[in-house]
Amino acid sequence: MNSSQILFFTFGFYIEIGLLKYFVFLVLMCVYSLIICANVLLIVVICVHRSLHEPMYLFLCSLFVNELCGSTALYPFLMIQILSDIHTVSVNLCYLQIFCLYLYVNVQFYNLAAMSYDRYLAICFPLQYHTRMASQKTAVLIALSWLFPVMAITIMIALNASLQLCGNIIDRLFCDNYSVVKLACSDTSANNIYGLIYTFVVLLGLTVLILYTYSKILRVCFSGSKQTRQKAVSTCTPHLVSLLNFSFGCFFEIAQSRLNMSSAPLMLRIFLSLYFLIFQPLFNPLVYGLSLTKIYSICKSLLIRKV
Template sequence: MLYIVLVVANAFLILTICLKRSLHEPMYVFLCSLLVNQLYGSAGLFPFLLLQITSDTHTISRSICFLQIYCLYTYASVEFCNLAVMAYDRYLAICCPLHYKARLTSNRVALLIAAVWLYSSVESLVCIILSTSLLLCGNRINKIYCDNFPVVKLACSDTTVNNAYGVLATILAVAVPLIYILLSYTKILRVCVVGSKETRQKAVSTCTPHIASLINFSFGCCFEIFQSRFNMTSVPRILRIVLSLYFLTIQPLFNPIIYGLRLSKIRQMCRNQFCCKNV
């Protein structure tokens, strides 16, 4: 039921943005990329998880395991990078409104989205290539989905390069986008402090869903990183399982709700569609 709701909610907003020409603005195009990524990430988890739940055997082949790792790692990286690009969009809209359309042309928006997906795909692919070359001495990981670090811990061969790249990949996928987002919001805050009441209202209305989405996703990812890297046996097992699924289940459900409720144009489009159906 959760997966059905998640797919319907994200697909509905994607179709709304794609079909309504008034929503063909950089802000909503970046949001559409975010929603597509959430469908992609949830597809990497739910179908196989549902198959495992309904099956008597709980095994996964080596190739499918690494495919799932690639999918989930790409999803997490795209999410953070997409949120960084959306922060740049908000920075231009609030701090440089006169140059907004000149700086964010259709071609540049498409280039930014392509760069986000290509960057994340290559970063995750390198991680998978390094892991597939390892000789594994075990075949059991304590997770309900495949994760790279528990797989690396099964290796008999030297994992120095894998561990070093794992730290580097985390910095590139998480720390760098978060630093850029922080810098963007620092500049936005400065403009709001000295700006008019209208500027502050615009900043609050457009930045609130972005900040809420960032905090929600960062919480889930940070817990997953800490759980993979450090000993979390003091946390109850059922809580560890729920929180390990948080960034893969709650975020794709959270974003359509928060953006649908907070962004007035999307609210109006949804209202018009429902009104038309009722008529």
Template structure:
């Protein structure tokens, strides 16, 4: 009979000895984190403090920036601590808290991108009916669902994983993942696997289908519309598409890394792609929207220059 238990801590073995360079890596990661915090906070303040930006598109953007701040803050401090530490262990409660933050961040991101594509679909395909279709109550409901559903779904996921009896406590990643813990279980994990698959479909596949449907309709209007309509569609949809592709790439690698054996991938590449998920999206999305949207860019410039 295989011995099983509930471990009080987990060991992360994906890290490698950086020697004297660990302080350099610490400064690089710390600089990235501070840049992420500053850029996202700036745009959140800009949107919240300017009534001219109280429009659906900017409110959804504000929700997106809050999520970038939430996701990076949930993982970066732990990563900084691990860079300086020689023993890469994490307590079980904190490991599950990290899973909650990381997974809920990913779910909120996909849902937020989905409602943003829906908003663009209404604005471009039904411009005259946009204000009646996208009411303040509908905006509040969409944002509430975007945040509450992932929190509830991931809480159930962790509630299923936490009681599992484990045969080991070695995780081959740089931070905790739910499936990494489920793979260590000695008991039956059928319920965990089924729920994990269902939650992945609802949180990832369904939003992607909604985004695909929205852009098919947008493209149809663009090809049949005027040059001005096409220019409006390109200017408003380009940041969203780039953000979606960037996040989808990072998410796909996370799923592949969790589900399949990645021992053939060099450890440096493995770590880089793992960090891509929590670094590139929170960093590039606010910069991309800030540079692309003239209204945000203009207000940011006024704010930074001290103009009222």
């Protein structure tokens, strides 16, 4: 059997839960609705209010748009699968979901790296910040944070599509690149080499950039005045919390997909595989919306005005 003969993939993680599936469907629908409302509200607030047209908030706007894209690639799919009696997906739709979900993860990482660089300039070079982080530079960084992942994921999907597959059972709740590659009975050297190069050159480089910027920010916090420390803490805490939450989610996903966890309870494996796809889009709007004074005050005034 090769990839041209396979018309659909079957998911092995779904179990029969009877009428409980309707309750799970309602929970997912409520969470998805909350994510949509929270992210759309913050995007509109940032776009409409000119006082928020600063690099930090523009990076946040890009982050919230990415949350919408990633959530839309997962939640409707999960809700349909939960209500369905046959848990299958066509090959083309599976590759489309892989593209969207991996694009979400990569854009999230690029955005967080750009935001850490922005906070580094704002705290370590406050007098030169507006010249170093001009509007053109902000636009270029946001564009690159989307363009590079699109090109990288497109190459990855093209390499996957050329593989000959000897099975169609995916032990996940959704389509995953690693799970599809494991089904291949042809040579996957090109896929593995490309994955390693991309991981170590790009993702490791972004990780080094984030660690470097925060080491400089911490040095300024410890050596600066009380006012400088307070400013650094107030602006960097939401970003750092979001970064840690995303890192933990990625670690859980790697542990779930790469390590042999067949002896672990099924519910634990499901939780680990969905953590960064479910909690991060819900987590970011709450953290940034409540922690950043400008956004919080504008959202509060809008809600009070409506009431």
